[in-house]
Amino acid sequence: MKEQKSMILYYVQDEKKKIQLEVIGMSMSIETKQIKPSDLNTQIGKLVGIKDIAPLDLTRTEKPPVIFCMPEIIIFSGISNKKLDEFLFSYKNVGLTPTKLKAVTTPKNIHWTLYQLIQELSSEREQIEGTARRLSEAKKERE
Numbered sequence: 774m775k776e777q778k779s780m781i782l783y784y785v786q787d788e789k790k791k792i793q794l795e796v797i798g799m800s801m802s803i804e805t806k807q808i809k810p811s812d813l814n815t816q817i818g819k820l821v822g823i824k825d826i827a828p829l830d831l832t833r834t835e836k837p838p839v840i841f842c843m844p845e846i847i848i849f850s851g852i853s854n855k856k857l858d859e860f861l862f863s864y865k866n867v868g869l870t871p872t873k874l875k876a877v878t879t880p881k882n883i884h885w886t887l888y889q890l891i892q893e894l895s896s897e898r899e900q901i902e903g904t905a906r907r908l909s910e911a912k913k914e915r916e
Contacts, residue, residue, distance in 0.1 A: 779803045779856065780821050782848040783872075784810075790869055794847075797863045801856060808887065810843045817890055818883035821850040826883060837888045846891060850878040873898055 781798050783805065785791055791807065798805035808820060814836060818826035849857055857877070874894040876882065882890055 778822070779852045780850045781805045781852070781860070782808050782820055782850065783846065784808045784843055785845045785847075785872065787870075793867050793869055794864075797860060797867070800863075801860060803852065803856065803860070808846075808848075810841070813837045813841070813843070813888040813891075814886050816883065817848065817878060817885055817887060820887065821848075821878060821883070823883060829884065829886065834886060835889065835892070841888075844874055844891060844895070845872045846874040846876070846894070847872050848876050848878065848890070852877070 779802070781794070781803055783791075783794050784807065785794065795805050806820070812820060814831060814834070816826055816829055849860075852860070874891065876890060876894055882893075885893070
């Protein structure tokens, strides 16, 4: 994957949260870009500005349902682990509500559409929450 400029893509509905994300990004010299539901069929690589990404065969790609409520999501691209930690620390410190779907671009997911990434993250999130629930229930049974 070619070296990319640091960028944070986000979709949030709360105006205060949008402003805070922009401010944190600016304070860290990271470009921020708001994504929209109209971007759902766009490849992540295109959204982060990769010019030479191979186009996706959209006839073979799952499309979002006509009525799809886009969840909040934050996508980090070209950001070092140190800067990512700083961003997340600042995000938490300013008291923003957690955004459940977060991703870092990878050589694999830059080829996915935004909708595919949301589906993957949502599935992973359900698995994590299901495991946490089962562990919590098992712990209660032992008490």
